[in-house]
Amino acid sequence: xxxxxxxxxxxxxxxxxxxxxxxxxxxxxxxxxxxxxxxxxxxxxxxxxxxxxxxxxxxxxxxxxxxxxxxxxxxxxxxxxxxxxxxxxxxxxxxxxxxxxxxxxxxxxxxxxxxxxxxxxxxxxxxxxxxxxxxxxxxxxxxxxxxxxxxxxxxxxxxxxxxxxxxxxxxxxxxxxxxxxxxxxxxxxxxxxxxxxxxxxxxxxxxxxxxxxxxxxxxxxxxxxxxxxxxxxxxxxxxxxxxxxxxxxxxxxxxxxxxxxxxxxxxxxxxxxxxxxxxxxxxxxxxxxxxxxxxxxxxxxxxxxxxxxxxxxxxxxxxxxxxxxxxxxxxxxxxxxxxxxxxxxxxxxxxxxxxxxxxxxxxxxxxxxxxxxxxxxxxxxxxxxxxxxxxxxxxxxxxxxxxxxxxxxxxxxxxxxxx
Amino acid sequence: xxxxxxxxxxxxxxxxxxxxxxxxxxxxxxxxxxxxxxxxxxxxxxxxxxxxxxxxxxxxxxxxxxxxxxxxxxxxxxxxxxxxxxxxxxxxxxxxxxxxxxxxxxxxxxxxxxxxxxxxxxxxxxxxxxxxxxxxxxxxxxxxxxxxxxxxxxxxxxxxxxxxxxxxxxxxxxxxxxxxxxxxxxxxxxxxxxxxxxxxxxxxxxxxxxxxxxxxxxxxxxxxxxxxxxxxxxxxxxxxxxxxxxxxxxxxxxxxxxxxxxxxxxxxxxxxxxxxxxxxxxxxxxxxxxxxxxxxxxxxxxxxxxxxxxxxxxxxxxxxxxxxxxxxxxxxxxxxxxxxxxxxxxxxxxxxxxxxxxxxxxxxxxxxxxxxxxxxxxxxxxxxxxxxxxxxxxxxx
Numbered sequence: 001x002x003x004x005x006x007x008x009x010x011x012x013x014x015x016x017x018x019x020x021x022x023x024x025x026x027x028x029x030x031x032x033x034x035x036x037x038x039x040x041x042x043x044x045x046x047x048x049x050x051x052x053x054x055x056x057x058x059x060x061x062x063x064x065x066x067x068x069x070x071x072x073x074x075x076x077x078x079x080x081x082x083x084x085x086x087x088x089x090x091x092x093x094x095x096x097x098x099x100x101x102x103x104x105x106x107x108x109x110x111x112x113x114x115x116x117x118x119x120x121x122x123x124x125x126x127x128x129x130x131x132x133x134x135x136x137x138x139x140x141x142x143x144x145x146x147x148x149x150x151x152x153x154x155x156x157x158x159x160x161x162x163x164x165x166x167x168x169x170x171x172x173x174x175x176x177x178x179x180x181x182x183x184x185x186x187x188x189x190x191x192x193x194x195x196x197x198x199x200x201x202x203x204x205x206x207x208x209x210x211x212x213x214x215x216x217x218x219x220x221x222x223x224x225x226x227x228x229x230x231x232x233x234x235x236x237x238x239x240x241x242x243x244x245x246x247x248x249x250x251x252x253x254x255x256x257x258x259x260x261x262x263x264x265x266x267x268x269x270x271x272x273x274x275x276x277x278x279x280x281x282x283x284x285x286x287x288x289x290x291x292x293x294x295x296x297x298x299x300x301x302x303x304x305x306x307x308x309x310x311x312x313x314x315x316x317x318x319x320x321x322x323x324x325x326x327x328x329x330x331x332x333x334x335x336x337x338x339x340x341x342x343x344x345x346x347x348x349x350x351x352x353x354x355x356x357x358x359x360x361x362x363x364x365x366x367x368x369x370x371x372x373x374x375x376x377x378x379x380x381x382x383x384x385x386x387x388x389x390x391x392x393x394x395x396x397x398x399x400x401x402x403x404x405x406x407x408x409x410x411x412x413x414x415x416x417x418x419x
Numbered sequence: 420x421x422x423x424x425x426x427x428x429x430x431x432x433x434x435x436x437x438x439x440x441x442x443x444x445x446x447x448x449x450x451x452x453x454x455x456x457x458x459x460x461x462x463x464x465x466x467x468x469x470x471x472x473x474x475x476x477x478x479x480x481x482x483x484x485x486x487x488x489x490x491x492x493x494x495x496x497x498x499x500x501x502x503x504x505x506x507x508x509x510x511x512x513x514x515x516x517x518x519x520x521x522x523x524x525x526x527x528x529x530x531x532x533x534x535x536x537x538x539x540x541x542x543x544x545x546x547x548x549x550x551x552x553x554x555x556x557x558x559x560x561x562x563x564x565x566x567x568x569x570x571x572x573x574x575x576x577x578x579x580x581x582x583x584x585x586x587x588x589x590x591x592x593x594x595x596x597x598x599x600x601x602x603x604x605x606x607x608x609x610x611x612x613x614x615x616x617x618x619x620x621x622x623x624x625x626x627x628x629x630x631x632x633x634x635x636x637x638x639x640x641x642x643x644x645x646x647x648x649x650x651x652x653x654x655x656x657x658x659x660x661x662x663x664x665x666x667x668x669x670x671x672x673x674x675x676x677x678x679x680x681x682x683x684x685x686x687x688x689x690x691x692x693x694x695x696x697x698x699x700x701x702x703x704x705x706x707x708x709x710x711x712x713x714x715x716x717x718x719x720x721x722x723x724x725x726x727x728x729x730x731x732x733x734x735x736x737x738x739x740x741x742x743x744x745x746x747x748x749x750x751x752x753x754x755x756x757x758x759x760x761x762x763x764x765x766x767x768x769x770x771x772x773x774x775x776x777x778x779x780x781x782x783x784x785x786x787x788x789x790x791x792x793x794x795x796x797x798x799x800x801x802x803x804x805x806x807x808x809x810x811x812x813x814x815x816x
Contacts, residue, residue, distance in 0.1 A: 006639070012719045013640035016630035020690055021646070023627060027665070027687030028653055034664035048667045160667060207549040218550065220802050224557055227798045229748040231766040232787030235773060236564040239780055245579040247563055251445060254580060255457050294556070302806065325535040326542045348655075355657030358750045362770070374659040381663045382755075394660040405655065 032398060038391035040165040045385035048160060051079030053087045053120060053152040055128075059142050062131070066139030068100075070131050073150060075117070077124040084124075087154035089115040094144060096135045103128070120154070169392035177376070186372040188282070189289055189360070190353040196293035197349055198342060201300025206334070208301075209308045219305070226298035234362035237291055241265055268369040284368040288360055292353065300345050307341045308334065347408040351401060373397050421528075425474070427537045428526060431544045433466025436519050438548055442555055443515055447508050449566075451581040461500065469493055473520065477527045486520035522547060561791075568596050568785040575780070596785035604772065604782070605760070606789060613765040613790075616678055617746040620685040621739045624693050627686065629735070632697035633723055637709070647698070654691040658751050666755055676762045681753065685746045692745075693738050700734035701727060737804040744794050765790045 056074040073091075077084050089106070091113050093099075099108055106115035113130060134140050173179060208218050225233060240248050241264045249261035262270070262283075270283040311334065319329050357374040360366060366375035373393060381390025440462050448454050469489060476485055494513040498504070530536065566582040567575070574581065584593070591598065600606045634640070635647055665684065666675070674680030704727065712722045728735065753767040763771060769786040772778050798805060 009638050010640045013634040013638035016634035020627040020631035023687050024690050031661040031664035048670055207546050227794055229790045231750050231769050232791045235783055236560045250579045326538045351655055357659045377659050390663045398660050
């Protein structure tokens with residue numbers, strides 16, 4: 001009895017889970033593996049269309065005789081690089097109409113002209129003609145003839161499925177693409193974005209956790225950048241930071257803080273001097289990192305605040321009795337209580353920042369030294385149209401991600417349950 | 420000791436006063452006032468004087484009278500030092516000083532003798548400063564977004580710092596950018612598409628996620644643990660690595676430029692979060708209720724429909740709101756899959772608008788306001804649900 005029950009339970013479980021699993025598999029897991037396949041191929045954006053035979057039908061009258069018409073089919077291979085094999089052509093005609101002097105490649109059967117065109121090489125073009133006449137001798141209506149579309153079929157290789165593989169893409173990724181700089185930029189962006197977001201998150205959480213008026217409003221407002229649409233926020237920032245008429249630059253110039261506007265998003269380096277030591281700062285990258293911090297510190301804030309509110313008040317009261325200073329209380333009570341959540345946040349944000357595409361794309365488009373790995377996937381795949389190359393970069397991202405995750409689960413996986 | 424904490428108190432408090440007054444000055448500059456100097460040293464020294472007088476007076480006068488008279492004196496002083504400023508600006512200065520003085524209430528010559536008082540002063544004022552700072556930094560871009568959408572190109576070129584709204588103009592003049600983007604750029608259509616895609620995603624995601632989450636939460640089957648861990652791992656995987664294969668396959672299947680294609684992708688990418696959040700909630704429903712349902716001869720379909728769903732409506736609502744917000748805000752896939760203006764979503768339409776360097780910025784900002792308002796509205800209105808959901812399930816971004 002219990003055996004059949006558990007079998008039934010299993011069957012039910014699989015029926016319930018299967019639709020979701022299949023969908024996620026098709027859209028999320030399959031592409032990750034498909035990347036491996038594509039990354040070993042020399043394939044460009046224009047290659048991904050499966051070549052197909054096409055025909056444009058033009059109907060022309062022949063002299064005065066209205067019972068006869070000439071039809072020109074402009075035939076072509078849609079692909080510029082691949083042949084189509086065994087092209088079949090079929091067109092249907094109204095009754096009483098039959099072709100005259102039909103091409104030997106074709107035959108006429110039950111109101112249909114069926115032709116066998118054989119193989120078409122890439123870029124193939126031909127004007128194919130059929131003359132038709134009405135057996136009744138009445139005139140033929142051009143529109144009815146024209147409205148009937150010919151059907152073409154043919155076999156062509158799907159360039160995605162061919163088995164030509166190459167290592168070129170990976171060679172290009174590692175040797176031609178300024179890979180080290182790409183990796184370093186990604187790392188700077190990810191690391192400083194993450195650390196900054198967490199630091200500001202701690203500060204904000206510490207603030208809101210105190211007994212101040214309007215605490216709930218403050219919590220809501222602090223989350224605005226996180227819930228707002230990235231497009232709107234990125235463009236607002238672009239407008240704020242614009243060197244020509246942006247508000248920030250205009251304000252700084254107005255109050256004589258800077259002499260002339262700084263192109264915060266368009267300038268790769270800026271020379272700064274602190275205590276007489278001159279160094280170059282990656283300006284656009286820093287700006288993008290600040291945007292990133294602005295947008296994502298709310299998440300860190302929220303998690304840390306939730307943790308802070310769970311700390312028993314008695315700990316602080318005991319500390320007060322012992323005469324601890326505010327700083328001591330922060331270091332010895334608050335900080336140990338939030339280290340676990342901070343380490344988890346660090347990893348989660350690190351991984352997500354590592355993959356961040358939209359923010360940089362919308363702010364700088366990857367120009368002026370802000371090209372990170374995800375931006376590079378887009379640039380290779382869609383700007384340079386080299387899909388194979390884009391996939392290869394994706395694979396690099398996936399490999400790096402997997403190693404992050406392994407480290408993550410090794411270090412913090414056990415801790416995650418404690419929180 | 421007392422002297423040291425007095426000095427710290429004076430410096431920190433007048434630093435705070437300087438900060439809020441500077442923010443007030445910046446905001447007033449954006450209303451068209453032509454200040455060219457922040458006068459930081461001036462305000463700072465008056466601030467020190469003010470705090471000093473405040474603690475010296477102590478409890479000798481009633482607190483309210485004290486702060487009112489001190490703020491009044493400060494404002495008059497300020498008015499004489501900067502004669503060109505209009506009255507509303509001075510009134511703002513007066514209110515800010517009043518607020519500042521009120522915050523000083525708990526400090527007196529006696530309280531400055533307490534233990535760790537300098538640390539406490541620093542903490543207090545950093546809190547105040549922090550709140551003003553965070554509120555300003557966060558709200559300022561939203562403010563600029565909103566006011567820019569009401570300005571005209573010429574006004575912005577003449578004085579890029581003047582964001583004052585001219586209410587004497589007719590409403591059609593004021594909302595001109597909004598009329599233009601609806602009439603010329605077809606934003607009505609994009610709002611419809613965005614809503615259709617987002618609501619569709621919510622419905623389909625829930626249809627798939629509720630049964631799956633129920634199975635994961637309640638039933639025993641082979642591969643269950645594997646499934647629940649892979650949900651989390653898949654959730655960590657970035658959209659950018661899916662883009663190229665999906666693009667190629669969708670091109671070949673003719674799913675690009677179609678709302679249906681977008682719907683599939685959004686559903687698949689939000690499913691892991693939805694399942695994760697829902698199963699957590701389903702687990703908290705007492706099993707006995709379901710057992711009663713089984714006794715009544717319900718099959719799993721009946722149990723989900725008649726017991727689980729009615730009991731977990733708040734959780735389902737918060738998942739639905741999340742999925743809606745994710746789908747509404749999504750940009751990457753709409754950039755990749757949509758290239759015909761007929762099928763744009765709002766985000767993609769705004770990005771398309773910005774691609775043309777000629778597009779006046781106020782149109783761009785009007786579009787941004789339109790895409791931002793619904794999410795902010797949902798967020799503010801349902802904040803309680805959403806925040807608890809955020810910390811339990813965490814939303815990707």
